Amino acid sequence: TPPDSISGQHLLGSSFGTPFNTTYDYVIVGGGAAGLTLANRLSASGQYSIGVIEAGSFYEISNSNISFIPRFTWTGSGNGLADANPLVDWMLMTEPEMGIGGRQIHYTRGRTLGGSTARNHMVYHRATKGSYKKWADDVGDSSYEWENWSPYFDKSTTFYQADMSKRFANSTPDEDPAGARSKDGPVPISYTNWPLAITTWFMKATEAVGMKRIPSFIDGDLIGTSWNLRAVEPDTMVRASSETAYLRPALKRGNLIVHHTTMATKIVFNGTTAVGVACDTLGQKFQISARKEVILSAGAVHSPQLLMVSGIGPAATLQKFNIPVLVDAPGVGQGIEDHPTISVMRKVTPPSSTVLNTAAKMQAAIESYNANATGPLVSTGGELVAWEKVPLNLVSNNTAAALAKTPADWPELEYLVSSTYPGTPPDNGDYAGLSVVLVNTFSRGNVTIASSSVFDHPLMTVNFLTDPRDKDIMIAGFRRAREILNNPVLSPVVVGPEAVPGTNVTTDEQIWAYIQGGARTISHVSCTCKMGKSGDEMAVVDSKGLVFGVEKLRIVDLSAVPFLPPGHPMSTVYALAEKTADLILKGE
Numbered sequence: 001t002p003p004d005s006i007s008g009q010h011l012l013g014s015s016f017g018t019p020f021n022t023t024y025d026y027v028i029v030g031g032g033a034a035g036l037t038l039a040n041r042l043s044a045s046g047q048y049s050i051g052v053i054e055a056g057s058f059y060e061i062s063n064s065n066i067s068f069i070p071r072f073t074w075t076g077s078g079n080g081l082a083d084a085n086p087l088v089d090w091m092l093m094t095e096p097e098m099g100i101g102g103r104q105i106h107y108t109r110g111r112t113l114g115g116s117t118a119r120n121h122m123v124y125h126r127a128t129k130g131s132y133k134k135w136a137d138d139v140g141d142s143s144y145e146w147e148n149w150s151p152y153f154d155k156s157t158t159f160y161q162a163d164m165s166k167r168f169a170n171s172t173p174d175e176d177p178a179g180a181r182s183k184d185g186p187v188p189i190s191y192t193n194w195p196l197a198i199t200t201w202f203m204k205a206t207e208a209v210g211m212k213r214i215p216s217f218i219d220g221d222l223i224g225t226s227w228n229l230r231a232v233e234p235d236t237m238v239r240a241s242s243e244t245a246y247l248r249p250a251l252k253r254g255n256l257i258v259h260h261t262t263m264a265t266k267i268v269f270n271g272t273t274a275v276g277v278a279c280d281t282l283g284q285k286f287q288i289s290a291r292k293e294v295i296l297s298a299g300a301v302h303s304p305q306l307l308m309v310s311g312i313g314p315a316a317t318l319q320k321f322n323i324p325v326l327v328d329a330p331g332v333g334q335g336i337e338d339h340p341t342i343s344v345m346r347k348v349t350p351p352s353s354t355v356l357n358t359a360a361k362m363q364a365a366i367e368s369y370n371a372n373a374t375g376p377l378v379s380t381g382g383e384l385v386a387w388e389k390v391p392l393n394l395v396s397n398n399t400a401a402a403l404a405k406t407p408a409d410w411p412e413l414e415y416l417v418s419s420t421y422p423g424t425p426p427d428n429g430d431y432a433g434l435s436v437v438l439v440n441t442f443s444r445g446n447v448t449i450a451s452s453s454v455f456d457h458p459l460m461t462v463n464f465l466t467d468p469r470d471k472d473i474m475i476a477g478f479r480r481a482r483e484i485l486n487n488p489v490l491s492p493v494v495v496g497p498e499a500v501p502g503t504n505v506t507t508d509e510q511i512w513a514y515i516q517g518g519a520r521t522i523s524h525v526s527c528t529c530k531m532g533k534s535g536d537e538m539a540v541v542d543s544k545g546l547v548f549g550v551e552k553l554r555i556v557d558l559s560a561v562p563f564l565p566p567g568h569p570m571s572t573v574y575a576l577a578e579k580t581a582d583l584i585l586k587g588e
């Protein structure tokens with residue numbers, strides 16, 4: 001067996017564990033967004049040994065250029081499994097989703113170092129001051145208020161100005177003083193070198209329907225329109241993941257060991273104290289023990305699964321599979337929040353598409369990417385984003401009354417400029433449009449276990465759009481997206497009538513049928529081991545991430561948030577892990 005910690009070695013292989021019993025101070029399950037942030041920060045002082053257990057390996061090896069190049073972010077992340085790569089994906093399908101006509105959809109989750117940051121769309125922004133204030137109030141901990149927490153968002157990132165030698169002249173982002181605060185964090189946040197040409201026209205169209213332009217989305221405000229930042233290396237336009245940002249620089253440290261291609265199969269307890277993790281590497285079983293803590297960062301689908309198979313979860317579920325109940329925790333796996341989306345498209349005249357459906361288009365794209373890190377391969381669409389509160393005249397009184405409880409700066413709707421045609425375009429023309437995303441949902445889902453083994457996929461029901469208020473807001477959002485897309489300021493750059501879904505879709509019933517047939521997730525599954533106050537029986541962890549009812553077990557990932565803040569959650573996960581690493585190092 002290898003020694004507990006290896007120090008002073010410089011060979012890359014010294015950074016990886018072998019499948020034999022071993023012990024570290026901190027054992028982290030999951031090498032994703034949160035897990036690798038913690039691994040980096042906890043190993044930095046050299047004071048503690050850290051072991052990371054990750055089911056996948058390096059996506060650079062397992063998924064070719066598909067994970068590097070922004071344009072290919074959609075590959076393998078569609079509604080079905082046909083193009084999904086099991087070397088980097090958990091191959092999860094939801095249960096029949098009754099809100100979208102009983103369809104079962106592929107639920108993309110990264111199974112690789114980097115976790116879902118190796119698969120995501122790289123959109124980087126922060127949620128709103130009001131939503132973080134609600135977080136602080138809900139969990140009874142003022143450290144989550146924006147003024148106290150925002151330094152951790154800054155700590156995790158370095159902001160880069162747009163490279164205007166490569167972007168179109170009229171695509172200069174506004175100056176935002178908040179950028180200057182993010183000066184030396186591991187995750188680069190930068191503007192793409194090639195925004196869709198149509199984007200500047202959409203900027204005008206959103207302003208024409210009453211949205212105001214704001215400098216950026218990184219200072220606690222979202223409502224308005226702005227150029228979008230991404231977690232992308234500014235010089236090469238290659239994806240930045242938690243693996244590139246947090247793991248690689250730390251790999252030279254002798255006190256950080258990664259066990260890749262290794263399933264955590266169970267948390268091991270001595271009484272109610274977590275003392276290690278049972279592991280399986282390609283059938284070889286062993287145990288990784290923890291002197292100080294086990295930290296679960298397996299993400300919002302797998303952290304609750306691991307808790308349940310280890311005896312923490314709803315008692316009835318555990319008993320059904322003969323799992324001894326350590327803690328009857330009814331909240332485990334409950335309360336999934338996620339964001340659904342639907343698109344509206346038109347044919348456009350500038351060369352605006354990332355649909356590379358001819359050999360000539362692909363060849364030109366490859367050449368500009370290789371020569372200058374620009375061209376359609378660096379774009380995923382979404383370079384421009386607009387957020388708004390749903391206009392109340394478009395929703396019912398019941399929906400409006402429910403929304404009155406939401407913080408004033410929390411938008412319900414997000415519009416992302418997009419050029420990814422849903423399905424096969426009718427010709428080789430360029431198409432662009434808007435994806436409208438519902439970012440304040442009332443529907444709640446759940447994840448549960450299918451057996452007592454982590455090798456059987458957990459059963460996941462997101463319950464998309466099952467609450468009538470979500471249906472109401474989604475139809476309103478669709479109508480608003482269409483209003484933006486049909487605004488006369490776009491007439492010089494659009495051709496013909498609306499292409500998707502088409503002008504024959506007009507009534508609420510027709511729009512709803514289109515949404516049911518085409519809605520997809522943007523993969524923000526969350527809240528399945530939610531944070532809360534000790535009296536809240538559905539809360540699984542306290543505001544420090546410590547699991548109620550046991551000792552020395554913490555959860556730090558998107559399962560452990562009290563609710564899903566508005567928008568894309570990667571920034572919040574990085575900041576949560578940065579904040580928790582600080583707590584742990586202070587002995588809290």
Ligand SMILES: Cc1cc2nc3c(=O)[nH]c(=O)nc-3n(C[C@H](O)[C@H](O)[C@H](O)COP(=O)(O)OP(=O)(O)OC[C@H]3O[C@@H](n4cnc5c(N)ncnc54)[C@H](O)[C@@H]3O)c2cc1C
Nearest residue numbers: 030032033034055115116120121122123264557558568570
């Ligand atoms: C397709 C897609 C697009 C997205 N787009 C965006 C976006 O543009 N912007 C944004 O902000 N967010 C986006 N997200 C969401 C964001 O990436 C995730 O919310 C974030 O990565 C969650 O972090 P996490 O640490 O909770 O989990 P993850 O990053 O998913 O990490 C969990 C890790 O645990 C590992 N693991 C799980 N179970 C086990 C086990 N039993 N044993 C060992 N290892 C295990 C997994 O393999 C994985 O590496 C997207 C996500 C997806 C999937």
